[in-house]
Amino acid sequence: MLTRWSAARDTTDRNATVAAAEPEELAIEATDQRLDQIATAFAGVFDAESSFTFEHSDRVAARLGFSEAELVRLRRAAQLHDIGKLAVPNAILDKLGLLTGPEWEIVKQHPAHTLGVLAQVPVFRELAEDTANHHERIDGQGYFRGLTLVQLTPAARVLAVADVADALMSARPYRGPRPVDEVIALLRQGRGTQFRPDAVDAMTVSLAAAPSA
Ligand SMILES: [Fe+2]
Ligand SMILES: [Fe+2]
Numbered sequence: 071m072l073t074r075w076s077a078a079r080d081t082t083d084r085n086a087t088v089a090a091a092e093p094e095e096l097a098i099e100a101t102d103q104r105l106d107q108i109a110t111a112f113a114g115v116f117d118a119e120s121s122f123t124f125e126h127s128d129r130v131a132a133r134l135g136f137s138e139a140e141l142v143r144l145r146r147a148a149q150l151h152d153i154g155k156l157a158v159p160n161a162i163l164d165k166l167g168l169l170t171g172p173e174w175e176i177v178k179q180h181p182a183h184t185l186g187v188l189a190q191v192p193v194f195r196e197l198a199e200d201t202a203n204h205h206e207r208i209d210g211q212g213y214f215r216g217l218t219l220v221q222l223t224p225a226a227r228v229l230a231v232a233d234v235a236d237a238l239m240s241a242r243p244y245r246g247p248r249p250v251d252e253v254i255a256l257l258r259q260g261r262g263t264q265f266r267p268d269a270v271d272a273m274t275v276s277l278a279a280a281p282s283a
Pocket of ligand 2: 123151152233
């Protein structure tokens, strides 16, 4: 056994070794329902506060004409988007004061970790890029790769605006949730620079229609 494991030098080899060792009778079929359960479970574990990202992105995407299949995919991406935060120490995530430069650099890598994790899970692999692009901006000033408008899919652009709306509307240790009109004003400031205009417009209509969300 030792030889088999020690032969698995890189991640790909290791994954292949693990997959080959999986008893056939224990293999679980990846049904749609099961994938949703997995995504929901992860969302609950790593970021209980961002449940609204899922609802926001869903409403915005519906307004933008996403198909039902695209909505299903986006819901999973929304639930899994911050899974990479598991790689960021809690001392940084929960810090009350301003982050230092090096701490901020660590936080900015969390989407890279999201990409790394999801790309290794076959059933989520095709979601990995969109999910990891939730902090990218259409003007190229986002993180972690500084992608631009043409490199970002509609799903990634919806996720970006929904994530910020969620962050603004959630209470933080150092502030309460911001009121809806303030959230709308802040999102509009990023219209055309941070966010794609149609995504902001759909988001603001959605927020105005459901102020208690
Ligand atoms: Fe994030
Ligand atoms: Fe987030």
